[in-house]
Amino acid sequence: MPIIEVKGLTKIFGPNPKRAIAMLAKGLSKDRIYQETKLTVGVNQASFTIEEGEIFVIMGLSGSGKSTLVRLLNRLIDPTDGQVLIQGKDIVKMSKEQLREVRRKQISMVFQKFALFPHRSVLENTEYGLEIQGIDKSERRKKAMDALELVGLKNWENSRPDQLSGGMQQRVGLARGLANDPDVLLMDEAFSALDPLIRKDMQDELLELQSRMKKTIVFITHDLDEALRIGDRIALMKDGAIVQIGTPEEIMTNPANEYVERFVEDVDLSKVLTASHVMKRPVTITPDKGPRVALQFMKEHGVSNVYVVDGARKLLGVVNAEDASQAVKEGKKLTDILIEDVPTVTADTFLHELFDQVSQAKVPLAVVDDSGRLSGIVIRGAVLAALAGSTDLEVGS
Amino acid sequence: MIPKIPLSHWVDQFVEWLDTHISPLFDLIKATIGFTVDSFEWVLTMPPALVVILIFTALAYAAARTRVALFTLLGFLLVWNLGYWDVTMQTLALVLTAAIISIVLGVPLGILSASSNRIQSIVTPVLDFMQTMPAFVYLLPAVSFFSLGMVPGVVASVIFAIPPTIRLTNLGIRQVPKDLVEAADAFGSTPMQKLIKLEIPLAVPTIMAGINQTIMLSLSMVVISSMIGAQGVGVDVLRAVTQTEVGVGFEAGLAVVILAVVLDRVTQSLVQNKRSGSK
Ligand SMILES: Nc1ncnc2c1ncn2[C@@H]1O[C@H](COP(=O)(O)OP(=O)(O)OP(=O)(O)O)[C@@H](O)[C@H]1O
Numbered sequence: 023m024p025i026i027e028v029k030g031l032t033k034i035f036g037p038n039p040k041r042a043i044a045m046l047a048k049g050l051s052k053d054r055i056y057q058e059t060k061l062t063v064g065v066n067q068a069s070f071t072i073e074e075g076e077i078f079v080i081m082g083l084s085g086s087g088k089s090t091l092v093r094l095l096n097r098l099i100d101p102t103d104g105q106v107l108i109q110g111k112d113i114v115k116m117s118k119e120q121l122r123e124v125r126r127k128q129i130s131m132v133f134q135k136f137a138l139f140p141h142r143s144v145l146e147n148t149e150y151g152l153e154i155q156g157i158d159k160s161e162r163r164k165k166a167m168d169a170l171e172l173v174g175l176k177n178w179e180n181s182r183p184d185q186l187s188g189g190m191q192q193r194v195g196l197a198r199g200l201a202n203d204p205d206v207l208l209m210d211e212a213f214s215a216l217d218p219l220i221r222k223d224m225q226d227e228l229l230e231l232q233s234r235m236k237k238t239i240v241f242i243t244h245d246l247d248e249a250l251r252i253g254d255r256i257a258l259m260k261d262g263a264i265v266q267i268g269t270p271e272e273i274m275t276n277p278a279n280e281y282v283e284r285f286v287e288d289v290d291l292s293k294v295l296t297a298s299h300v301m302k303r304p305v306t307i308t309p310d311k312g313p314r315v316a317l318q319f320m321k322e323h324g325v326s327n328v329y330v331v332d333g334a335r336k337l338l339g340v341v342n343a344e345d346a347s348q349a350v351k352e353g354k355k356l357t358d359i360l361i362e363d364v365p366t367v368t369a370d371t372f373l374h375e376l377f378d379q380v381s382q383a384k385v386p387l388a389v390v391d392d393s394g395r396l397s398g399i400v401i402r403g404a405v406l407a408a409l410a411g412s413t414d415l416e417v418g419s
Numbered sequence: 420m421i422p423k424i425p426l427s428h429w430v431d432q433f434v435e436w437l438d439t440h441i442s443p444l445f446d447l448i449k450a451t452i453g454f455t456v457d458s459f460e461w462v463l464t465m466p467p468a469l470v471v472i473l474i475f476t477a478l479a480y481a482a483a484r485t486r487v488a489l490f491t492l493l494g495f496l497l498v499w500n501l502g503y504w505d506v507t508m509q510t511l512a513l514v515l516t517a518a519i520i521s522i523v524l525g526v527p528l529g530i531l532s533a534s535s536n537r538i539q540s541i542v543t544p545v546l547d548f549m550q551t552m553p554a555f556v557y558l559l560p561a562v563s564f565f566s567l568g569m570v571p572g573v574v575a576s577v578i579f580a581i582p583p584t585i586r587l588t589n590l591g592i593r594q595v596p597k598d599l600v601e602a603a604d605a606f607g608s609t610p611m612q613k614l615i616k617l618e619i620p621l622a623v624p625t626i627m628a629g630i631n632q633t634i635m636l637s638l639s640m641v642v643i644s645s646m647i648g649a650q651g652v653g654v655d656v657l658r659a660v661t662q663t664e665v666g667v668g669f670e671a672g673l674a675v676v677i678l679a680v681v682l683d684r685v686t687q688s689l690v691q692n693k694r695s696g697s698k
């Protein structure tokens with residue numbers, strides 16, 4: 023069961039909003055509805071599911087309805103129509119008490135402008151969610167301190183929020199959101215108010231936290247780079263409607279329409295594509311073979327290197343044509359001419375990160391997994407071709 | 420010719436009706452207010468004047484700065500020297516009682532009108548009415564329900580002085596930033612938790628400003644209150660006016676001014692302390 027399931031969710035702002043629902047169903051545009059009724063469409067019949075443990079990014083230009091949509095997920099805004107199922111239960115139908123319970127235990131939120139309480143210390147801010155649940159002081163202090171430690175703010179618990187930098191304030195916001203151990207964390211442009219370097223740090227930290235805590239995160243942003251960096255899946259919004267949902271690669275390589283295409287056109291592909299997108303199948307050989315066989319392989323495949331792997335495909339090194347023909351003349355074994363110092367990368371290395379390596383290495387980079395097994399090689403030409411926008415990407419085995 | 424609408428007759432009848440039907444309530448109110456004023460008066464006039472003056476000076480020093488404390492000391496010594504000490508303390512007892520009642524009634528009313536636009540739209544015109552009506556008019560119902568003395572004086576002062584407390588409490592709570600209220604909601608606060616843990620603490624400086632204005636307004640009622648038998652320095656001012664004793668009028672007026680300045684500075688610095696404390 024998905025952790026969040028949204029069905030036909032619609033929010034229309036203005037008096038008597040129900041009258042515009044039929045118009046939306048007929049497919050009238052946001053502008054048209056505004057002209058005719060003076061009602062503003064915030065969210066237009068959104069439907070999607072979010073799986074447990076994923077980072078689901080909602081992206082779109084200003085005014086596209088992102089903030090409205092995320093506030094419908096914990097009913098800070100009441101929907102005009104549609105359903106929001108959290109772990110199978112429709113929060114739209116819940117009573118005030120039930121809704122409070124969901125907000126206290128299951129969903130918490132991190133805000134763009136931090137929204138820290140200025141009259142409370144960092145610790146008191148962090149424990150707020152626990153305090154209002156009536157959890158006793160020693161227990162909630164402990165949990166709040168744990169949350170602060172998690173975000174790297176140990177020893178700051180007695181400061182006032184306005185004594186901290188923006189990045190630190192948002193860490194407090196994050197700690198406050200994590201302290202009551204929710205299943206879902208809603209983050210509305212949580213990093214947008216931070217300057218770029220701090221922002222990158224926070225993104226990394228969020229990913230790091232996520233890998234440890236396995237929360238479900240709904241992350242709002244208008245920044246495509248950010249969306250691509252942290253999103254497992256991305257939903258693109260326009261005029262309140264969701265125009266495409268997919269993984270970063272799907273969005274990049276296969277934009278659903280012109281709007282998405284325009285959105286993604288100036289993206290730096292080197293920050294989206296990874297080694298796995300450009301790697302090729304390597305020519306391999308086991309070390310028990312001789313240099314003559316190695317030469318034969320090279321000739322067959324038209325390459326000047328072969329990669330030497332053991333029975334389990336673990337990378338041992340590389341042999342080049344020059345050394346191999348020398349070895350044939352001198353009667354050496356393959357292991358005598360093995361170059362063990364092969365540049366390696368992992369499959370999820372972004373292209374911009376392997377740029378230097380690939381341009382300096384004398385042999386193609388070897389793509390290896392955690393246990394050192396060879397899964398492919400990256401040649402300079404393939405990287406350049408991918409960055410030039412060629413969609414003809416051969417994905418290695 | 421259209422006959423005159425008998426508005427005054429209706430009002431008289433309504434007041435009479437109130438008087439006969441809920442007089443036990445009025446008796447209770449009267450007893451409570453009377454007791455409070457008497458207690459304040461007793462506390463303020465029983466000890467030797469010098470002791471009370473020193474205590475006030477210490478309080479002013481704690482709440483405000485040295486200059487305010489010095490002014491309190493010299494000002495009150497002057498009042499004592501001129502022979503207006505006891506009546507000034509009677510006035511202070513009246514003002515403090517009126518202020519306490521205004522806070523007890525006004526802060527909750529302000530909170531209530533902040534909680535709904537509907538209530539605000541009822542309360543605001545009533546407050547406008549209360550503040551634009553000539554203050555003398557309040558003397559009449561006050562007298563007809565509570566006869567003469569301190570109690571109707573307090574009641575008239577409260578009616579005249581309570582609006583700023585209500586208005587500024589309302590304003591202070593409405594001014595709490597929307598995103599903070601949203602955050603409190605997002606974590607599942609009940610309306611009461613939101614009020615106590617977020618809205619009131621952030622509104623305190625504004626509420627204090629309202630209370631300051633309320634105190635000043637109730638002080639401005641002392642002369643008028645003395646017309647219906649409230650004791651205090653207002654009596655001397657009134658006598659001076661009716662008998663054109665300019666010298667006495669000046670002395671009594673000076674006592675009122677000194678009291679006003681002390682109360683104003685002390686309550687204002689309480690506001691400022693709160694402001695910087697919340698930083
Ligand atoms: N309370 C409201 N009353 C009326 N219209 C609203 C309200 N809140 C949002 N809207 C409208 O709904 C639409 C979506 O707004 P929303 O704030 O969700 O956009 P957003 O994608 O978050 O934009 P941004 O990137 O600027 O934060 C906009 O047209 C906005 O004007």
Ligand SMILES: [Mg+2]
Nearest residue numbers: 088089090211
């Ligand atoms: Mg927004």
